[in-house]
Amino acid sequence: MWFLMNIALLGHGTVGRGVDDIIAHSVPNVQVTRILELPDRLSDPRMTASFDEILADDSVELIVECMGGIEPAHTFIAAALSAGKHVVTSNKAVVAAHFAEFAELAERNGVSFLIEAAVGGGIPWIASIEKVRRIDGVTSFSGIMNGTTNYIMDCMRKEGLDFDVALGRAQELGYAERDPSADIDGIDVANKTIITACVAFDVDCVHDLPVTGIRTVTKRDLDRFASHGLMVKLFGRGVCKDGRYAVAVEPVAIPLMSLEAAVPSNFNIVSLEGVTVGPLKFYGQGAGSLPTGNAIVQDVMDVAAGRSEHFDFSRDLIYDPSLLAGDYVIRSAVEPDHASAWAPGVWKIRNITPVQARSLLEKVWERDPTAFMASIPQEV
């Protein structure tokens, strides 16, 4: 079990350097022998700009992909698995887009494909779902899966900042990209929600789920929710019941005294419900060099110890958004269809699916692009 395993890193940015550091300091039976980098950044004797050179190196048993983006990551991962190399990745975008293909390639070539770092950074989320599923069906999951948007909402609420100021601060701290769309429009959470649904429900999850972000939220919106004892957070959610499943990404109003409302700064919290184990919640750093590097190294160590996961996409579940039907509010100068007044300039729409809610919001946005929507608890 404690043989020496040679691995290669694709990418040596924040996450790649974290992996390199942790392995050098803490994992005696694994060594990073090759690193793929851009031609003008080959600062280390292990570095090469040629993926084919790494692929042809038979001493490399495992490839860690931490470049991000869809291409060339997709091509490289598929080639590595086809060449009989294990793959560990933190790249949620490419996994969400091609999960079933990668899992099948891994299966066919007798290697492991592991993705712990793609959702929840250092939180042992994927492994925990897999463990729960040895015994239990997972009936639902939900969570704050994006630290950037949690940081923004947390600053807005605690310090009374406007959205743009909070976003600017997140960018200064390196929590948000210069183009923050993937975070604030919910795309990052959508990728993590798709991946979680695949693992939790054994299904090749739909890619066109309803996705709404927090770009239009205002300080006044948060104050209004607070006056109802509520706080808004951006959630990814999924539910599975009677051969059907639903997934959605949207702002959700939750009680101020809930764990989710208390999640500070750029932390994540993810929850699942298992049949016998009941509800479980996991909290930690969802991003960053060392937490994400830690999750990757945990996967690498599992491969080195001969453990592997088999992702199964065989369940023939029907996608049915009505499983997540509930009440919504839309703050807008424009009155949406089927709405009743909830507060001045805020409309409540009862018992609609997340897909219907998203359609309503898009229609309102045609006339009022500042409109903000959130799912609310039934009793409010």
Place this chain on the structure above:
Amino acid sequence: MWFLMNIALLGHGTVGRGVDDIIAHSVPNVQVTRILELPDRLSDPRMTASFDEILADDSVELIVECMGGIEPAHTFIAAALSAGKHVVTSNKAVVAAHFAEFAELAERNGVSFLIEAAVGGGIPWIASIEKVRRIDGVTSFSGIMNGTTNYIMDCMRKEGLDFDVALGRAQELGYAERDPSADIDGIDVANKTIITACVAFDVDCVHDLPVTGIRTVTKRDLDRFASHGLMVKLFGRGVCKDGRYAVAVEPVAIPLMSLEAAVPSNFNIVSLEGVTVGPLKFYGQGAGSLPTGNAIVQDVMDVAAGRSEHFDFSRDLIYDPSLLAGDYVIRSAVEPDHASAWAPGVWKIRNITPVQARSLLEKVWERDPTAFMASIPQEV
């Protein structure tokens, strides 16, 4: 890997029945073939009142101990391990009292000794600490490890109940025993704290740690803390630094907007801090037939899959309570030594260790047995 494994249950109470049900429904490669029960309760053909009969049965490879209490559990576990049988237990009292002995017996006889269910019920706490420690040192842990006392504090705060009324309700719901001392005096949390420290710090943790419960807390105490933005919960805590460690069990005042303050009803939350992974928190049902049964069955499945944990008590750490030094308040008609007034009838004592705090409280209790003490954040 998927051979059929025969196991025996010692005890068929709440937890034992949960294990029996979960294995029958969800674990095809394991079967419960023997159950130890009292002579007047042998209602099932698998049952026997003779432990020696089970011990002598060579087809039984693993024994699940869920009787509770120190004896005869201690004798039975030691005998089972010595006979080359794996042991899985949910019994925190016997593990806290004899952990090093059991671990050594398991090691010597080449079998597994697993204890996931002893701390945090269905929460994968022990396994998560072990996983984190593959890479990271654990520098501290803390948590709400007792659902009964969390339920009492939560009721008192949310519904304004007196301690006795809240305790009575916990007893009606089956959360508290008729003699609630082990819960409300912190003994249960002390056992879980000792076990956690052993696993997290690789040390044979001291047994005479300072332990203070919540027996004397009043509704007015909680109101007073709330007016300072604080909520009190019963915590088990440990810290490890520079070759030293400390552990304590006591009421701790925490910010109202923290995750710990938001833990509802009889749920648990446990936290650790790892060097690279940062803080991680785990939330779930800390007790109950199915959650605890689930944790036991997870351990059984790990043994069936050939996985085993090795608990190491070899670290030569110095026990140093000053690592947990901080500020305390004592509410009492009697003024403690070295105290300043914090509020009418409430005294603040700065920068003392949990051991000193406990001594002060015991001295105050000699004249005022209603006194209540809590650790408070430095800035209050």
